[in-house]
Amino acid sequence: MTRALMIQGTGSNVGKSLLVAGLCRAARKRGLSVAPFKPQNMSNNAAVTGDGGEIGRAQALQAWAAGLVPHTDMNPVLLKPETDVGSQVIVQGQRLTTARARDYQRLKPQLMAAVLESFGRLKGAHDLVLVEGAGSPAEVNLRAGDIANMGFARAADVPVVLAGDIDRGGVIAQIIGTQAVIAPEDAAMIAGFLINRFRGDPSLFDDGYALIAERTGWRGYGVCPWFPEAWKLPAEDALDLAKPRRAEGLHVVCLTLSRIANFDDLDPLAQEPGVRLTMLGAGQAIPGDADLVILPGTKSTRGDLAYLRAQGWDLDLAAHVRRGGQVLGICGGYQMLGREVADPEGIEGPAGADPGLGLLDVATVMTPKKRLTEVLATHSATGAGFHGYEIHIGESDGPDRARPFAHVAGMPEGAVSADGRIAGSYLHGMFRDDGFRAAYLAGFGVKAASDGYDAGVDATLDALAAHLEAHLDVDGLLAAAR
Known part of the structure; x- marks a missing residue:
């Protein structure tokens, strides 16, 4: 029995x-x-x-x-x-x-x-x-x-x-x-x-x-x-976000939002010896030496937009972009990068709309149906295939969607700015794929470790x-x- x-x-x-x-x-x-x-x-x-x-x-x-x-x-x-x-x-x-x-x-x-x-x-x-x-x-x-x-x-x-x-x-x-x-x-x-x-x-x-x-x-x-x-190991509790810090390497800064979600997206980067990952806490300015800033997923996009602005991170992001830095938004972070986030039915909170960060020419409307699916995608910039998953509400559209971050089943996914330095995607788990991670980091001149992430877990x-x-x-x- x-x-x-x-x-x-x-x-x-x-x-x-x-x-x-x-x-x-x-x-x-x-x-x-x-x-x-x-x-x-x-x-x-x-x-x-x-x-x-x-x-x-x-x-x-x-x-x-x-x-x-x-x-x-x-x-x-x-x-x-x-x-x-x-x-x-x-x-x-x-x-x-x-x-x-x-x-x-x-x-x-x-x-x-x-x-x-x-x-x-x-x-x-x-x-x-x-x-x-x-x-x-x-x-x-x-x-x-x-x-x-x-x-x-x-x-x-x-x-x-x-x-x-x-x-x-x-x-x-x-x-x-x-x-x-x-x-x-x-x-x-x-x-x-x-x-x-x-x-x-x-x-x-x-x-x-x-x-x-x-x-x-x-x-x-x-x-x-x-x-x-x-x-x-992938953590579940935001209390476990602290990772060992390195003094050198590609400086990736992730904004620790108040309702941060699916933050294990960053775990494979934290284990790369050529990457210095900073989980930026409230009240801390985005460092001037950041190479890549990641806006992660969130359970409350409009709420965390307000939180992001309260930290002054919107001004820091603008300065980061002026310095030539790159930005990647994942899921809710992707939604924040657009012109507007609208929630007409009040699904995530009070009904209404808020201006986004305006770094991508897309707009998002929250919809009741949640998308839950595993996907096989191809990264547009490198041609690298990877496994990922979607877990979100909302639909994003606009001119920058003409430059997709990836393709899924032949359809465009995500968006990239005209200069290629701002990107957004709904796909979680992309960095867990060893081939994609190696191709993505190579774009920054970083050689990925040979050990596989899944094998390490x-x-x-x-x-x-x-x-x-x-x-x-x-x-x-x-x-x-x-």
């Missing part, structure tokens, strides 16, 4: 996603058919699935670790924040509605059926399902109608292992405090705990580890040191699994599944 185990955390960003990815790879190496599952996720970094929907990027990486094609059942509820108080609600890969936080709390109980349906299909197709929680079960104010943590665990009868992040401090209180505030019926679902992201000599925490086990009565599954190669997943095997009781964790 199919077994399942759920990794919950004492808070957000404690490393649950990587723990599940590493355990998926470890289980796969044991010859098990394993699938990842996250009942509810909140992220603007999404992946297009083989069945024509979208899921959180972490579940796509976990599917990779498990040797599977991403499927909407792996993340049946995805929330994509559009404002500080509202999110787009994606159910089994398709947009259901946009809801404010308070309204979503009332909607959650209706979504449990879809969650259990997707979970049931995965259980029917695999030996093991590894489940990732969201946030923390200690958020007891959100317990009513919960589908993300203990509400799901109890409804599906899945045992839980609680992960605490020692790097942020107070891990003893994190774990013991969780037991103290959750209901006894929820606490009974917890089979044990583990400590994540330890730095230094783990023996120094022996007394603390023993104290947690004594106070909670839970089994400990080990202390996992910090995994230094985590930055090589796969090797890092192997290293992650080995890291967990060395420091956690992986056999015990898998045995705890039921």
Whole structure:
């Protein structure tokens, strides 16, 4: 019979996603058919699935670790924040509605059926399902109608292992405090705990580890040191945007927008030894030595246009272009580069229109239908083919479309300015393609590394699994599944 185990955390960003990815790879190496599952996720970094929907990027990486094609059942509820108080609600890969936080709390109980349906299909197709929680079960104010943590665990009868992040401090209180505030019926679902992201000599925490086990009565599954190669894996949380910095190389600057989406587009560039990637934060000016400025995807194009202007980046971009620098807009960033972004139906926020940056002679109109598809494209400037994907609303048109960025199935895609220095495209994932990345960087006089990006991610997943095997009781964790 199919077994399942759920990794919950004492808070957000404690490393649950990587723990599940590493355990998926470890289980796969044991010859098990394993699938990842996250009942509810909140992220603007999404992946297009083989069945024509979208899921959180972490579940796509976990599917990779498990040797599977991403499927909407792996993340049946995805929330994509559009404002500080509202999110787009994606159910089994398709947009259901946009809801404010308070309204979503009332909607959650209706979504449990879809969650259990997707979970049931995965259980029917695999030996093991590894489940990732969201946030923390200690958020007891959100317990009513919960589908993300203990509400799901109890409804599906899945045992839980609680992960605490020692790097942020107070891990003893994190774990013991969780037991103290959750209901006894929820606490009974917890089979044990583990400590994540330890730095230094783990023996120094022996007394603390023993104290947690004594106070909670839970089994400990080990202390996992910090995994230094985590930055090589596609990140889902904007908190993980920091990348190792180089002092030399082609200077690529990406504007970190407030609703930045699909920012893993930049990961392959970050790993190129000839590229210096800067993720530019709020209040920082675009450096004068930037060679290429990238406007990434966003979940709120008009909202982030206002944010971009508030940072003074519109003036910086104009100066960058005057100096001869190049600009690439991807998806929402492409929309911003045009003359106007109109949202007559108020799909992403209040209805209306805003002037764009005017660097491309195109205009965008937001439309209700979202385009979700994988594509095979050909880059117009270099002739390099590449795989990518589209995940957007809105249509862009104008004179600069006569110079497309690429062609997809013989049709023009994107736009390029008359001087060739400003380009926009709806295609995500282009830099993941080794051939395209090499051709694109060659245009800047940069030789790409010979190692393939996908091969590097796969090797890092192997290293992650080995890291967990060395420091956690992986056999015990898998045995705890039921």
